[in-house]
Amino acid sequence: MISIKNFVDGLARRGSRPQTYNPYRNPDLTNNLYHYLVEIKQHCDQPVLLVGEALGFKGGRLTGIPFSCGDVFTRFNHPLLAELKSKLILSSRESENTATMVWEYLTEKQQTPLFWNAFPFHPYQVRRPKTNRAPTAKEIQQGSRYLQQLADIFQPTTIAGIGRKGQLAAQKAFPNHAIQRIRHPSFGGKREFIEGMNALFNANRLNHL
Template sequence: MNSIDDFVLRLSKKRNTSVIKNPYLDPALANNLRVYLNAIDQLNYKPVLLVGEALGFKGGGLTGIPFSSGQIFERFEHPFLEQIRPDLVIENMESENTATIVWEYLSERRITPLCWNAFPFHPHPKGNRFKNRAPTAKEMKSGARYLRSLQALFQIDTIVGVGNKGAQCAKKAFPDKDILAVRHPSYGGKRDFIQGLDEILFSRR
């Protein structure tokens, strides 16, 4: 795997199951991810890599972009979002809590990380694609391979696990790296998430 196109193609080959939906089977969503990653690649600095849990059915499962939702492109005036929006196909303008908190934070501070997940697909209860579930240990192990490929592609130095699953996956994927961690912003974790990221992003400059 030596290019963004190769990486996206690899993701798009995974089949759906009764408990996993792969949004990248949709060419439009696969291209959304390609647009996103190419724009990250064009930044004039190495971004921080934020590793969350998995795509949600209201968020990345509809946009193809981790830590996003259709609604963030309407709500937030972040230069990065405004840059990529014309090249995206977004048919559903759902709001998703985690994406909203994350991009509210990023918009206020005008920073752009590389967002990814421990499991890069949408895990859901059997037969119900309109709910989320936590990825299993086996799914996170498979997700770590994609995470390593992404890190190699972008040569990221600073990796931050968002929530327990994100931190666990990052530590397993990179046992020799110093993995940082912040609380997941959902379920009352917004304040700690903001404080943790502020300490990582601004105290290290």
């Protein structure tokens, strides 16, 4: 089984490509991701794995951690965020809507899933690095091995996609799993996101009784 350190080092070795930025070329952000994954491993056994699309320019591009932004580490009183705060190197306290909605929910429910993305880097529009774009089919295919490696480390029994591309990527990476789709909270999807997350965690709890 690959170790967390080897997994993170593998991400760092990938060069940035046209319209794609690899934040893990920055050792500070590699450090952040490493501590996030170690804390998840220590915090919960076989966490629920939630798969999104890609890192955003206001969020994971700046923190190195999927579904996060600098602002959530001081804004929300979640045990994982509290543990991580002193270990991270953050150059920005930027706020991102998706990360804010996600951690608002997780703090209220005191849940700690493992977040990852179909494409674990930041794809952006031509000559506009401070934008987001959806990852291509080829990029999602490239991201599949990282997703599989992560699952090998954490052995999640429940895997779900946040948004259509997250679900499809997870289904391709894990064809023998039934992958639930949860509505992405952006663009008016917050209520359906909450409903989907509630159903997911309730089902996961019952499966472990």
